Amino acid sequence: MKLSKKSVTVLSFTIGACLFVSTAFADTLLGSGYDRLKGSVKNTATLMEKDLKNYTIETLYTLKDNDQTLLQSSSTQKMDMEKQMQEDNTATKTAKGETTSRYTYSDKKQSVYKNGTDNTYYVTEYPANVNRKGPAEFNNPFKEKGAQEIEKIVDAVVGGLKDYVQVEEGQNGGKVYAGSLSEAQVPALMNAVSSFGIKQMLNKDKGFPDIESDVFVKKVVGSAVENKAGYLENITGDITLSGKDKNGTEHNLNLNIMVKLSEIGNTKIAAPDLTGANVEKVNYSGGFSSKYVGTYKNNIVMEKDGKFVKIGERTVEITSVDDGKVTGKYSETVNPGYESQYPDKDAFDFEYNPSTSTTFTYKNEKGEQKNGSIHQSNSGKIYFEMNIEIINENSYRSEFKPYYDGEFNRTFE
Known part of the structure; x- marks a missing residue:
């Protein structure tokens, strides 16, 4: 728990x-x-x-x-x-x-x-x-x-x-x-x-x-x-x-x-001795490189009358990756007639620097400051998280928006 x-x-x-x-x-x-x-x-x-x-x-x-x-x-x-x-x-x-x-x-x-x-x-x-x-x-x-x-x-x-x-x-x-x-x-x-x-x-x-x-x-x-x-x-x-x-x-x-x-003035700290231990190296930049620059999208989907219906689209645009720092834009569009089902459309710029923090900050459609994160997924895909609640320095959880899907596919148009 x-x-x-x-x-x-x-x-x-x-x-x-x-x-x-x-x-x-x-x-x-x-x-x-x-x-x-x-x-x-x-x-x-x-x-x-x-x-x-x-x-x-x-x-x-x-x-x-x-x-x-x-x-x-x-x-x-x-x-x-x-x-x-x-x-x-x-x-x-x-x-x-x-x-x-x-x-x-x-x-x-x-x-x-x-x-x-x-x-x-x-x-x-x-x-x-x-x-x-x-x-x-x-x-x-x-x-x-x-x-x-x-x-x-x-x-x-x-x-x-x-x-x-x-x-x-x-x-x-x-x-x-x-x-x-x-x-x-x-x-x-x-x-x-x-x-x-x-x-x-x-x-x-x-x-x-x-x-x-x-x-x-x-x-x-x-x-x-x-x-x-x-x-x-x-x-x-x-x-x-x-x-x-x-x-x-x-x-x-x-x-x-x-x-x-x-132990004020007497606290001793030493790096752990990992000789013989099972060690997995983690890239400080989160593994992002210039090949991730591009546009990624997914559909906003809801269930209506027993069917899945596309009511809009989410877009993540990665504009640059420089020394591991990822910058880009996030936006949402909603199809006409579905505004009442999805009234809060987010649109913001983000800058993610994994060498200094596990998350980035942004302002949602109400002007509230929130935390987000971006990760690699399978080839040509990324995973984009929003509304993150920080539990401690090593763990967090997300409260998803309605109909949210965090996996985005690269567009090659």
């Missing part, structure tokens, strides 16, 4: 809100715990972005339903900003006991990927003249687009709970933030946000209970440890929600997350 991008976003927001709420409780002699914690989170993000030479992040999150584990995931990520090296080991276990794992390594010269169910290491080597983005970069979430608006939402959710804070002096000059909320202390706004978020997350993924009604927060517990340097070393959040499925069965959902930042 994989979490979609929307689910991961909701999960992250819920955890973040719970952490702020559960640790940001009232003025003490040290001042507002909420404001101090938020300042520490921002300072930690800034240090990870600019000042920390190398570090290790360990993450564990567990989602349970009535004490049955639905999903558990653990990750150890090592970052070296100076040498531009990154290594990530992730393992996930589902309610059925199915376990998946993933290993990735990346530096300026190569990237290595291995899925736990596959004994093959997929290796991509990058020429020295390729302007590849550094693999070890931390994107500060507080500098992302819309971050200030999200912060205001979290502030609104916290509301009067700032009056409940516990802040204590920790060891070696640090601070400890800790707190908890019972069901009676949870404000209506937090219940509303959590209810919406948890239903969106659960109902988007198969295997999770279909929660429909009476969703509320029963308990929130959280803690964070800040060292004397002013950044967070340990974060723990725990939230319990209750809700009913369509049959009226009550579910108690518990979400627990633990994050640890460690």
Whole structure:
């Protein structure tokens, strides 16, 4: 079972809100715990972005339903900003006991990927003249687009709970933030946000209970440890929600997350030794060359009155392939009389550089920014994907438009 991008976003927001709420409780002699914690989170993000030479992040999150584990995931990520090296080991276990794992390594010269169910290491080597983005970069979430608006939402959710804070002096000059909320202390706004978020997350993924009604927060517990340097070393959040499925069965959902930042300045990363291993080389350019320049088309087909009917046409024009970078145009036309069946016709230019990203960005007919991708298929064919949702750096999924077909044939007119 994989979490979609929307689910991961909701999960992250819920955890973040719970952490702020559960640790940001009232003025003490040290001042507002909420404001101090938020300042520490921002300072930690800034240090990870600019000042920390190398570090290790360990993450564990567990989602349970009535004490049955639905999903558990653990990750150890090592970052070296100076040498531009990154290594990530992730393992996930589902309610059925199915376990998946993933290993990735990346530096300026190569990237290595291995899925736990596959004994093959997929290796991509990058020429020295390729302007590849550094693999070890931390994107500060507080500098992302819309971050200030999200912060205001979290502030609104916290509301009067700032009056409940516990802040204590920790060891070696640090601070400890800790707190908890019972069901009676949870404000209506937090219940509303959590209810919406948890239903969106659960109902988007198969295997999770279909929660429909009476969703509320029963308990929130959280803690964070800040060292004397002013950044967070340990974060723990725990939230319990209750809700009913369509049959009226009550579910108690518990979400627990633990994050640890460690080995600062002492994290060691080395390229994997692949001697004797099953290795498959992957072309950094995705295999595109000038022979792919040309026009590719397929039909927009719908079923009507028990028959297949062509209602329009899709066109991908690859205008150039230069050092692996693919540029081109995408467009759709709809036959007269079928406009109501296919009202949203996309048309955009694209630039795909596989040496820096697995996807390209474009704007759809509504002006919304989306992700797409292009791959080779059989001789004289390509595969063109749209509306991609990024799950993580190694996986994604597509939400296809109506009647969509991603395989395009070369025209030789």
